[in-house]
Amino acid sequence: SDALAEEKVGSDFDYRMMQRCLELARRALGRTSPNPLVGAVIVKDGEIVGEGFHPRAGEPHAEVFALKAAGDLARGATVYVSLEPCNHYGRTPPCSEGLIAAGVAKVVVGMVDPNPLVAGGGIARLRAAGVEVLVGVEAEACQRLNEAFAHRILYKQPLGILKYAMTLDGKIATTSGHSAWVTNQDARSEVHQLRAACDAIIVGGNTVRQDNPYLTSHQVEAHNPLRVVMSRHLNLPEDARVWNTAAAPTLVLTELGSSPDFQKFLLAQGVEVVELTSLTPEAAMTDLYERGFCSVLWECGGTLAASAIAQGAVQKILAFIAPKIIGGSDAPTPVGDLGLTTMTEALSLERVRWRVVGSDCLVEGYLPQK
Ligand code: AOF
Numbered sequence: 314s315d316a317l318a319e320e321k322v323g324s325d326f327d328y329r330m331m332q333r334c335l336e337l338a339r340r341a342l343g344r345t346s347p348n349p350l351v352g353a354v355i356v357k358d359g360e361i362v363g364e365g366f367h368p369r370a371g372e373p374h375a376e377v378f379a380l381k382a383a384g385d386l387a388r389g390a391t392v393y394v395s396l397e398p399c400n401h402y403g404r405t406p407p408c409s410e411g412l413i414a415a416g417v418a419k420v421v422v423g424m425v426d427p428n429p430l431v432a433g434g435g436i437a438r439l440r441a442a443g444v445e446v447l448v449g450v451e452a453e454a455c456q457r458l459n460e461a462f463a464h465r466i467l468y469k470q471p472l473g474i475l476k477y478a479m480t481l482d483g484k485i486a487t488t489s490g491h492s493a494w495v496t497n498q499d500a501r502s503e504v505h506q507l508r509a510a511c512d513a514i515i516v517g518g519n520t521v522r523q524d525n526p527y528l529t530s531h532q533v534e535a536h537n538p539l540r541v542v543m544s545r546h547l548n549l550p551e552d553a554r555v556w557n558t559a560a561a562p563t564l565v566l567t568e569l570g571s572s573p574d575f576q577k578f579l580l581a582q583g584v585e586v587v588e589l590t591s592l593t594p595e596a597a598m599t600d601l602y603e604r605g606f607c608s609v610l611w612e613c614g615g616t617l618a619a620s621a622i623a624q625g626a627v628q629k630i631l632a633f634i635a636p637k638i639i640g641g642s643d644a645p646t647p648v649g650d651l652g653l654t655t656m657t658e659a660l661s662l663e664r665v666r667w668r669v670v671g672s673d674c675l676v677e678g679y680l681p682q683k
């Protein structure tokens with residue numbers, strides 16, 4: 314992707330139109346899984362004559378909305394779309410055929426669709442019909458927007474993102490477990506935006522007992538992810554905020570036969586309960602994959618985080634670092650025991666980026682592929 318970033322494809326106008334596609338695509342943030350976020354813009358004689366985005370799986374694709382808005386003006390026009398037009402009969406007919414039938418002259422594509430059912434087939438179909446196709450305008454931004462979709466479709470697993478906030482001395486809470494708040498308001502708003510983009514958030518029973526979080530996106534009109542609590546024995550408080558399913562849906566993953574009384578209580582609150590034969594991060598990810606999810610945010614403590622990493626349920630790390638020191642040799646840290654003993658075994662993140670968020674710092678990176 315570094316090579317893509319250097320080689321600039323298209324004109325400044327092409328870039329502006331593709332950025333508009335991404336802006337449109339983001340209107341459906343968090344709502345399209347298992348489908349991608351896609352935006353489309355149709356331009357005729359330098360003017361936008363139609364726009365569209367994919368609102369959710371089962372509904373028409375971005376190009377269909379844009380073509381409908383453009384009407385007869387689509388003939389001879391240029392279509393910008395952040396993801397390669399599809400070329401298959403899924404829940405909807407192929408967009409490649411729709412574009413050809415509308416008589417468009419040119420299609421500018423942000424990125425090739427990683428879906429093996431498409432994977433270049435849409436571009437090839439358009440070219441075979443005499444439509445000019447330009448690929449790779451704003452490719453990196455397009456790929457970043459749909460990294461979870463790409464991960465799901467290529468690896469048959471949701472993208473696992475481990476997010477934590479720690480002090481400069483590497484603690485996520487004090488020795489007594491108090492953690493409100495490690496980071497400042499800016500970093501916390503960023504987390505709320507991140508939640509709006511994800512399909513599920515997972516925590517363990519400890520986080521529910523210690524922090525009593527809402528785990529919502531705290532934004533008007535924003536998508537709220539499914540809140541998932543992993544708890545073996547269900548020794549959880551009845552007054553936890555996550556049981557308020559009026560705010561957002563909640564799923565409890567537990568083991569077969571755990572506390573029938575508490576399960577009854579949860580069901581009465583509208584909480585879904587799933588008993589797994591073995592309650593592991595891997596099994597949790599399988600359940601969430603089967604629900605059609607693309608992205609899962611791990612907002613758990615160090616013990617669960619370590620086992621999620623060890624089981625390959627985490628691919629991406631988002632670490633907020635606050636310039637504070639709390640001290641305490643027993644204060645909890647973001648990642649528990651991984652069984653590594655020498656520094657040469659450390660998991661070295663790839664594609665690392667650092668960013669200042671208010672008075673805190675955000676480090677982003679990807680775990681090496683196993
Ligand atoms: C596009 N534009 O807006 C979207 C595309 O089941 P379907 O018919 O909705 O097809 C889903 C697949 O189509 C999805 O996995 C991806 O490959 C592509 N999604 N394609 O041209 C869109 N949402």
Ligand code: ZN
Nearest residue numbers: 374398399408
């Ligand atoms: Zn399509």
